[in-house]
Amino acid sequence: MLICEQVHAGYGNVRVLHGISFEVQAGKVVALIGANGAGKTTAMRAISGMIAPDQGSIKLDQQPIHHLEAARIAHLGLAHVPEGRHVFAPLTVEDNLLLGAYGWLPRLFGFRRKAAQEMDRVMQLFPKLAERRRQLAGTLSGGEQQMLAIGRAIMARPKVMLLDEPSMGLAPVIVQEVFSIIRRLKDQGMTLLLVEQFASHALAVADYAYVLERGRIVVQGYPEELMKDEQVVTAYLG
């Protein structure tokens, strides 16, 4: 569903990714793990078009997307929940969710009616958001904002969802909640690429995982295998 081949990317003169290749199959959850600065977020940003990769190819559902801008890629069915959540703070929870579905809703009128079914689904998944429907997103707690960011991505009805550090800055209880949501999305058949510093959490839900080190993939395998790999265990799970 999502295939990256020999992707090089970076910012200005700093090269962060030195040719990484990986694949996310339809309906699977794939985890990218690695230390701070290994290039996990950069990889996400290169896929979703927030930065343009220097080299390599990225295909979404067999279609090359590495030369497209972020808005185009979103229309093709990729939803990226960015690091730091990036909800639209001055807008209401409901408006945030509606904008998540910007790609397939009518732009002028009747968008509320058309979005109703998807909206109900998200509200069921996140009852907290239903309570705070008319509240401004900026006034939500960190955990609620993370839920909103994920809910907004669900609204897009994406083919692939990228989740960047969904547990960042959250209390342990909330982290549990976020991961139970991820598990439910997986059960519903969502294709997910997950980036996490807490590797153990990520490996617990993932079907397959890649370990990133200084912009290169050093190890890959099924979670059971990685959890037996001594190097991985000492570096990321210890």
Next chain:
Amino acid sequence: MNRTMILQMIVSGALMGQVYALIAYGFQLTYATSKSINFGQGELVMLSAFFSLTLINWGIAYPLVVVGGLLFGAVLGLFVERAGVRLALEQKSEGWILLTIILGLFGFSTAENIWGRDDRPFPTPISSDPIHIFGIGITPLEVSVILGVFAVMGLIEGFKRYTLLGKAFAALAADRDAAGLMGISATRTIMLSYALSGFVSAMAGILIAPITTVGPTMASTLILKAFSVAVVAGLDSGFGVVITGLVLGAIESLTSFFLGSGWREAPGLLLLILALAVRPTGLFGKTTIRKV
């Protein structure tokens, strides 16, 4: 000198102040999406007024003249975006400041070459015979100004509040990266905002032309006062520009009455200096868009 007369001054001034508010609102529209404004907005006002005058001279019916003038303004707005602003924004430079000034000067010379330097009357079917309410005379022409301003601002505010495209405006202003991830194209949204600001400028030109006459310099002081209004009101509050416009218009009219019409422009400029002194980050400082 009596109270009615002073009230008359305040009311007429405040009505005129709405035109400043409308132009300032045009600044807000493009600033929200692109953090840039068109320094040649005054020329858009003037060119649209000239174009509308030409339509009138061709014998086209007034309502159609208004529609034509507004569309012309929107096209000019798009032109400014494509020929100037986008080039600078693509390189993340502040070059749009100079580029929009240059395009404005270009528009000015074009107007002089096509229509000449003279000020010309702008005929309108709307009467300028005052109606008296509690002793204060208001002309239907003045009423048309305020109705026109409110209609355009109401329409655009409604668009921003009740359509998904309008919400995309707000999203882009709040978080550009995230807006892109939602599939909101910054380029297209910025184009739309420039078209709307051109539309708004044209409305200002059509509304004010019958009162001030049409000439290449008709908007040069207008634009300065619109700046004052925009700086004082901030670049994110449509309500703010209306109130500031009312107040500035009233003060101006009183000033020119009591101190002589030569002092007419003074309050607007003083206000601009004062606002910039009190808020040294000025028009483009990040603090101007903080939420209160």
